[in-house]
Amino acid sequence: MKATGVIVEYNPFHNGHFYHMQEARKQTNADVIIAVMSGSFLQRGEPALVSKWQRTKMALACGADLVIELPYAYSTQKAETFAFGAISILHSLRTKDVCFGSESGQIEDFTKLLAFIIENQVTYNGYIQQYIKEGNSYPKACALAYKALQPNEDLLDLSKPNNILGFHYIQAIQQLDSDLTPVTILRKQAQYHDQTINKHSIASATSIRNELLKQACPLSSISHVVPETTYHLLQEYYEKYNIFHNWEHYYPLLKYRLLTLSNEQLEAIYEGEEGLHHRLKKHCQAAQSFSEFMTLVKTKRYTWNRIQRYCLHILTNTTKEEIEEATKGDLPYIRILGMSEQGRQYLNITKKRIVIPMITRPTEINHPLLSIDKRATACYALAYPPEKQADALHEDYATPPIQIKQESHPF
Structure with missing residues (x-):
């Protein structure tokens, strides 16, 4: 089979x-x-x-x-x-x-890009470190490094979220020396980040979630974009x-964790780096909702997703040591x-x-x-x-x- x-x-x-x-x-x-x-x-x-x-x-x-x-x-x-x-x-x-x-x-776009990155790996990594030092987030630094590497090359657009994941799937296949065949x-x-549902039968998961979280039941507004x-x-x-x-249900629990854990404990949580916990502790005292909290915390250096993942690891008490042990x-x-x-x-x-x-x-x-x-x-x-x-x-x-x-x- x-x-x-x-x-x-x-x-x-x-x-x-x-x-x-x-x-x-x-x-x-x-x-x-x-x-x-x-x-x-x-x-x-x-x-x-x-x-x-x-x-x-x-x-x-x-x-x-x-x-x-x-x-x-x-x-x-x-x-x-x-x-x-x-x-x-x-x-x-x-x-x-x-x-x-x-x-x-x-699929050729992905395989061509992987070969290009491998060929220029040392230079690519150097650019990434340079752009991080300039205050950019890791994803932004990768995008800038990629752009610096191939200003005249017609290669895959890595500003698109599904292209990014697809590239990493193919990269993982290569790292594992797997005989999996990628198909796209x-x-x-x-599109991935579309916020609203339109009249078409296909809508983004983001727009569907927004609709459900806005009005919950009845669900009639999404009936044309999901299977029965x-x-x-x-x-x-x-x-x-x-x-x-959604995160609002967990925000009181996160707030409790932020206000009761020591700085040392928060630094030990996975993705806790560069004193980020100080910023979270400060703003959780004033923010009355998770969305307000995230708006206050987000910076150019730390993306929404990066901060949200750190918050999740604080909520679940997942440490750097645990992740290292679990994934080795x-x-x-x-x-x-x-x-x-x-x-x-x-x-x-x-x-x-x-x-x-x-x-x-x-x-x-x-x-x-x-x-x-x-x-x-x-x-x-x-x-x-x-x-x-x-x-x-x-x-x-x-x-x-x-x-x-x-x-x-x-x-």
């Missing part, structure tokens, strides 16, 4: 994701689609709108055959580390292809918990969140060639990577109504992989 991987957050699953999965299967002639999906918290340092279990149901209902959790130590990282963790999982699962959306739509699909209509199953699963989740998760060496396990009948068959056929343990519950293995995930899941559950928290905390330990029986795929 031939497997194609997709690397996703599904926050939430929308029509653009459905198109991506449809095209990934068609263009690679895949028997199985493996979705490596972030868990409770995401790459930009924010909570997922709904739980990983609800998003797993969305993915399986719309064509995924295996849903694998991308651990917190990778899912809440800069693009390079996020990509390396996800590609490592697909490589370990003996996946043949990895398919990602991009603003370019041409041109993003349709909506996503619509019903979002409605079901809101009716059960009366919540779509080979991938210790693969956690299965859900599968179709096709996915189960693929695992049965392939399991002898998969050397990493596959787990279905967090009690099956003891590793720092999983310890961080357990703590992050517990933090995520604190946003639920008090009477729902005990069940939510237990859910991660008790829920087996979600399984669906599907005679044929929905496309």
